[in-house]
Amino acid sequence: MIALLALAGTFALAPAVAHASPAPVAAGAAPAAVVASASRATARIVASDMTPQPQTPPRVAVPNVPGARHGHVDTMKVGAELYAEHCISCHGATLHGTGDGPSLIGAGTAAADFMLSTGRMPIEVPYTEEQPGPPSFPPEQIAALVAYVGTHGAGNGPPIPRVAPSGDIVRGRAIFEENCQQCHGAVGTGAVAGFGWIAPPLPIATNVQVAEAVRFGPGIMPRFDEHAISPRDLDALVAYVQTLHHPQDPGGWSVEASGPVGEGLIAFVVGLGVTILVMRLVGETVKQEQKSEL
Amino acid sequence: MIRRLVRALDDRLGAAPFLRHALHKAFPDHWSFMLGEVAAYCFIFILLSGTYLTFFFHPSLQQTVYHGAGVPSLDGRVVSDAYASVLDLSFQTQAGLLIRQAHHWCANLFAAAIIVHMSRVFFTGAFRKPREINWFVGLTLLLLVMADGFSGYSLPDDALSGAGLRIAYSIAIGIPFIGDWIASLIFGGRFPSPAFEGRLYALHILFIPLALAGLITVHVMILWHQKHTQFPTPGKRENNVRGSPLWPTYAVRSTALMMATFGVLLLLGGLVEINPIWNYGPYDPWTVASPAQPDWYVGWLDGSLRLGPRWAIYFPHHAISTLFWPAVVLPLTFFAILYAWPWIERRLQRDDRYHELLQFPWQNPLRTSFGVAALTFAGILLAAGSDDVQARLLSVPVQSLAWVYRIALWTVPWICAAIAWRICIELQARHAYKDEHPERLVLVRSAQGGYEEGPRLSTE
Numbered sequence: 001m002i003a004l005l006a007l008a009g010t011f012a013l014a015p016a017v018a019h020a021s022p023a024p025v026a027a028g029a030a031p032a033a034v035v036a037s038a039s040r041a042t043a044r045i046v047a048s049d050m051t052p053q054p055q056t057p058p059r060v061a062v063p064n065v066p067g068a069r070h071g072h073v074d075t076m077k078v079g080a081e082l083y084a085e086h087c088i089s090c091h092g093a094t095l096h097g098t099g100d101g102p103s104l105i106g107a108g109t110a111a112a113d114f115m116l117s118t119g120r121m122p123i124e125v126p127y128t129e130e131q132p133g134p135p136s137f138p139p140e141q142i143a144a145l146v147a148y149v150g151t152h153g154a155g156n157g158p159p160i161p162r163v164a165p166s167g168d169i170v171r172g173r174a175i176f177e178e179n180c181q182q183c184h185g186a187v188g189t190g191a192v193a194g195f196g197w198i199a200p201p202l203p204i205a206t207n208v209q210v211a212e213a214v215r216f217g218p219g220i221m222p223r224f225d226e227h228a229i230s231p232r233d234l235d236a237l238v239a240y241v242q243t244l245h246h247p248q249d250p251g252g253w254s255v256e257a258s259g260p261v262g263e264g265l266i267a268f269v270v271g272l273g274v275t276i277l278v279m280r281l282v283g284e285t286v287k288q289e290q291k292s293e294l
Numbered sequence: 295m296i297r298r299l300v301r302a303l304d305d306r307l308g309a310a311p312f313l314r315h316a317l318h319k320a321f322p323d324h325w326s327f328m329l330g331e332v333a334a335y336c337f338i339f340i341l342l343s344g345t346y347l348t349f350f351f352h353p354s355l356q357q358t359v360y361h362g363a364g365v366p367s368l369d370g371r372v373v374s375d376a377y378a379s380v381l382d383l384s385f386q387t388q389a390g391l392l393i394r395q396a397h398h399w400c401a402n403l404f405a406a407a408i409i410v411h412m413s414r415v416f417f418t419g420a421f422r423k424p425r426e427i428n429w430f431v432g433l434t435l436l437l438l439v440m441a442d443g444f445s446g447y448s449l450p451d452d453a454l455s456g457a458g459l460r461i462a463y464s465i466a467i468g469i470p471f472i473g474d475w476i477a478s479l480i481f482g483g484r485f486p487s488p489a490f491e492g493r494l495y496a497l498h499i500l501f502i503p504l505a506l507a508g509l510i511t512v513h514v515m516i517l518w519h520q521k522h523t524q525f526p527t528p529g530k531r532e533n534n535v536r537g538s539p540l541w542p543t544y545a546v547r548s549t550a551l552m553m554a555t556f557g558v559l560l561l562l563g564g565l566v567e568i569n570p571i572w573n574y575g576p577y578d579p580w581t582v583a584s585p586a587q588p589d590w591y592v593g594w595l596d597g598s599l600r601l602g603p604r605w606a607i608y609f610p611h612h613a614i615s616t617l618f619w620p621a622v623v624l625p626l627t628f629f630a631i632l633y634a635w636p637w638i639e640r641r642l643q644r645d646d647r648y649h650e651l652l653q654f655p656w657q658n659p660l661r662t663s664f665g666v667a668a669l670t671f672a673g674i675l676l677a678a679g680s681d682d683v684q685a686r687l688l689s690v691p692v693q694s695l696a697w698v699y700r701i702a703l704w705t706v707p708w709i710c711a712a713i714a715w716r717i718c719i720e721l722q723a724r725h726a727y728k729d730e731h732p733e734r735l736v737l738v739r740s741a742q743g744g745y746e747e748g749p750r751l752s753t754e
Contacts, residue, residue, distance in 0.1 A: 173367040177453065177575050181583040186453065187573045191584040192682045196691035199584075240367060250364070250385070251395055251567030259454070261680045263568050264590025267402030270566075271558055272410065275332045275403075276325075278554040282547040283325025289527050 079148025082141055086122045087149075095153045100126040107216070108157020109150040114212040116142045118205065129219065132200055158215040158223070161231070163238045165207045172240025175233055179224065180241075188244040189257050193220060203245045207238045296541070317541035322522045328551055329411035333435075335555040336404035337510060343397040344446075344499065350383035350390060352376055353495035355451065355488045362386065365572040373451075373576040376491055380450040380571060396563025401443040403559065405591035408436050416635075416665050418652040420523045422645070426636040428520070431513045433632055438506050440591050445498040447569060447589055451491065454569075456577030458588050460485060461599070468615030469622055486579055526651045533650070585682050597678030598624050601700050632668070656721035659714070666714040667707035674703045 083091075090101025097103035104112070115121040116137060120130030135142065146160070183193045188202030197220050202210065211234055217223030229237065247254065255262030284292075300317075304310035321327070354375040360368050362378075364385030383390040412432055415421055421429035444462070448455040463485040466477035482489025522537070524530045538544045562568075574583065588596050602620025606613060631638075639661060640646060655662045677684070678699040685692035736748035 169367045170370055173575065174371070177578070177581050177583075181453075181575075181581070183584055185585065186575065186583040190686070192685045192692045193584075194692065198686060198689075243367060247573075249567050249570070250572075251391060251570055252565040254567045254570065257573070258683065259585060260569075260587040260589050260593070261585075261683055263399075263566075264402060264593065266562065266566055267399060267590065268406055270562060271399065271403035272332075272406050274558040275407070275551065275555055276329075276410075278551055279325040279328040279332075282550050283328055284323040286324065286525055286527055289323060289525065 075144045075147050076151065078141065079144035079146075082137070082145050083148050086136075087145070090123075090126050095149060104149050105153040106156040107149075107154045108159060109146050109155060110158040110160050110212040111216040111218070112146045112149050112154055113142065113160050114209055114216065114218060116145060118209055120218075129197060132204060158212075158225070160208065161211040161215050161234060163207050163211045164235045165239050165242055167232070167234075167236035167239035169236065169240045169243055171233065172236035172238070175229065175237045176240050179229070180237075183221070185257075187247060187257050188241060195220075202241050205241075207242060210238050210241050317539065319518075319540045320522075320535045320537040321540055321544040322524050322535075322537040324525060326414045327522060328548070329407060329414055331548055331551055332407040332555050333404060333411055334510065334514075335552045336400050336407060336559075337506060338552075339556055339559055340397060340400045340404060341503065343393045343400065344503075346393050347383065347390075347397060348499060350379060350387050351449070352379040353449065353491050355486075355491045368572070368575070371576070374491075376449060376451040377571070377576045380452075384572070392560070392563050394563075395566075395568050396559045398447065398568045399562040399566075400559050401439075401446060402568075402589060402591070403555075405436070405439050405443060408432070408439060412436065413665070413669065417655040417662060418523070418525070419649065419658060419661065420652055421636050422649040423636070423640070424648055425516075425520060425523070428513055428516045429636055430633060431509050431516070433629065435506065435509050435513065437629070438502055438509070442498060442502040442506065443589055444592050445494050445502065448494060449491070449498060450569075450571045451577050452569075452571035452574040453577050453581055453583060454571075454574040454586055456486070456579070457582045457586055458592075459490070460579070461596075464615070465617045465621040468617040470612065470614050470618065486577075521650075523650060523652045526653070530651060532648070535650075585680070585686075587680050587683070590676065593679035594672050594675035595621060595625060595679075597675035597681075597699070600681060600696060601675070601678050601703060628668075628672070635664070656718040656725070659718035659722075662718050663711040663715045667711040670707040670710045671703065674699060674706060678703070 090098055091104050092098045092101075095104040115130065117135050117139075119133035119135045122136060123130050137145070149155075150159075180188075183191060183199035184202055185191045185199075190199050190201035193199040199221070205213070213221060214224045214229060214234060214237065247257065255266060296317075300310060300313050303313065352375045356375045357372050358375050358378050360371050360373045360378045360381065362369065362381055362385060364381050368381070380394070384394055385391065415429065415432070444458070448459050463477055463481055466480060467473045469476060477485075480490070480493060481487055482493055521535050524536060530536050538547075575581075587593055598620040599617065602616065602624075604616050605619055606616045642660065643658075655665075678696065681695045681699060682692050685695045688695070733750040735750060737745050738748035739745055
């Protein structure tokens with residue numbers, strides 16, 4: 001079984017690696033060394049070439065093996081290979097970072113899982129704001145990568161939080177109002193956070209992703225440790241954010257939850273539009289007045 | 295039936311001569327003269343819907359525990375009585391949400407109708423002698439509607455409007471020398487004092503509506519006395535008034551417009567959500583959400599604050615805050631110029647005559663250019679009030695966008711004014727050509743080979 005797993009990993013990697021270098025690399029050889037020894041430009045190309053298209057994520061042949069839980073050694077191996085392929089060019093072979101990317105030492109598995117599972121990593125252009133999107137890897141590969149960086153120095157940071165999304169939404173709302181709506185908006189639609197940063201809309205995130213972001217603070221978001229938001233409060237918060245996925249809008253169409261901006265537009269376009277239309281119907285124009293005089 | 299009613303009134307009040315005169319009063323046929331009527335019907339609607347809301351609203355900041363099926367995420371939360379009563383009237387009262395939303399839509403339409411009406415009055419020169427007083431009254435009405443709208447949407451004590459009140463308080467205390475007194479008069483102490491809800495309520499439902507009702511009466515009585523202006527089309531002179539009689543023609547038209555106004559407000563109230571305070575949450579002085587904008591008629595002031603310079607001036611025992619320039623000096627100057635415009639124009643164009651006939655905008659390039667510049671200026675301020683929303687849509691840093699607006703504010707109005715001026719001059723030239731070549735003569739050849747004069751065609 002172990003052999004099968006290693007072989008499967010190799011098959012998944014083989015086409016991409018073959019694409020980058022003419023000589024196919026054997027499964028046992030360390031791809032890390034290959035990429036690391038290549039020039040930085042090559043490494044960049046390799047990284048971007050190998051970034052799979054979101055629509056068709058490359059599948060390692062481990063789908064029937066549920067992620068990292070199967071066997072520590074094999075997971076580490078898959079993780080190491082994925083890291084060498086997709087991460088090493090910016091974060092470096094020892095996870096200490098390079099000129100193109102920050103160190104991952106002490107970053108925490110919450111950060112790794114969040115960045116990978118929300119599609120923010122791997123990134124095309126270093127040091128730009130990571131954009132959320134479909135993840136580039138299937139869950140098993142993400143688990144393997146997270147396990148790998150977790151054991152190689154990132155593990156001292158915040159771990160992936162456990163959330164029980166059955167928390168008290170009234171408590172959760174109060175926490176949200178005090179800590180989150182300042183940037184993410186009253187109903188989590190997202191907003192600008194200043195200096196080019198965007199606080200993203202929350203309904204695109206899963207419960208675990210919301211909890212991870214709270215714990216490690218991506219980008220300019222503050223990090224809230226367990227003293228700031230207790231695990232129980234985090235459950236409540238996540239439960240409340242969950243309710244924002246299905247806005248109630250008892251008043252009708254919410255104009256995309258745009259607040260007074262959308263309301264003002266509607267007042268002009270619909271309110272004034274309809275009344276002016278009626279005025280035009282019952283009143284006359286200058287041309288009509290002139291005609292009636294002739 | 296009308297006749298019988300008039301006779302009955304005449305028997306008792308001797309009102310027949312007045313009514314006969316009134317029912318035959320000529321109203322202009324041009325559609326744009328009805329813009330002001332939409333504002334008047336908005337006032338009626340806002341009074342009626344507002345009265346219904348007062349039955350259920352509690353203007354109190356007493357803390358209470360909210361229990362209601364309307365908002366599960368607030369069930370059991372300690373909120374103010376005002377906030378809880380607005381939630382209850384929205385979710386527990388018959389037609390409460392419909393009326394509340396229609397009331398709020400009405401405020402938005404009210405201000406919009408006034409501004410479009412004033413634009414019509416301005417660009418056609420209807421404010422000229424002898425109608426300057428009604429221009430002043432109209433501008434005051436606009437300011438009162440803005441104040442009433444602001445005090446109204448601040449009443450529910452929700453997080454969004456609370457942030458707006460905090461800004462208003464900061465502006466008030468930022469006024470040099472008298473700011474503290476003004477702020478404590480309106481807010482009843484340091485913000486957020488428990489007194490301001492009651493004061494705001496008194497302003498919103500008593501003082502400002504009374505002032506509005508009084509000034510609207512003055513506005514209409516002056517209009518009635520001075521009669522309407524009219525466009526300089528054939529048959530209209532400085533000393534006549536042409537149009538349709540109030541009864542029956544104009545009354546039917548105007549009723550149709552009233553029904554349309556009420557109809558669109560109730561439809562919006564029923565179908566489109568406005569000011570969802572259950573989303574904004576109760577107000578706590580330490581919370582604020584983003585994006586946060588005021589209603590559009592206050593939005594230009596928010597824009598002015600966002601673009602304003604950081605000029606704080608410190609004296610030994612006093613300071614002039616940064617808010618003073620964008621939130622006090624700029625709007626006061628802007629409105630002072632608008633109030634003074636009839637006088638400015640009289641002086642600049644040395645025109646002291648009476649005017650019963652209007653001008654088309656192209657006939658007065660100076661006025662049209664100024665009006666375009668003023669509207670552009672206010673429009674840029676309004677747009678800057680939602681710069682954060684636009685920055686997100688355009689994926690640009692909000693600070694860069696603010697600088698674009700800062701530069702645009704002092705340049706684009708000049709450009710627009712120049713373009714308006716040019717268009718006016720071109721239109722004048724075209725009309726001058728038409729005046730020189732009034733008609734084309736058409737010769738018609740008869741079957742016998744002779745020529746006869748045919749119909750005369752205009753140059754258009």
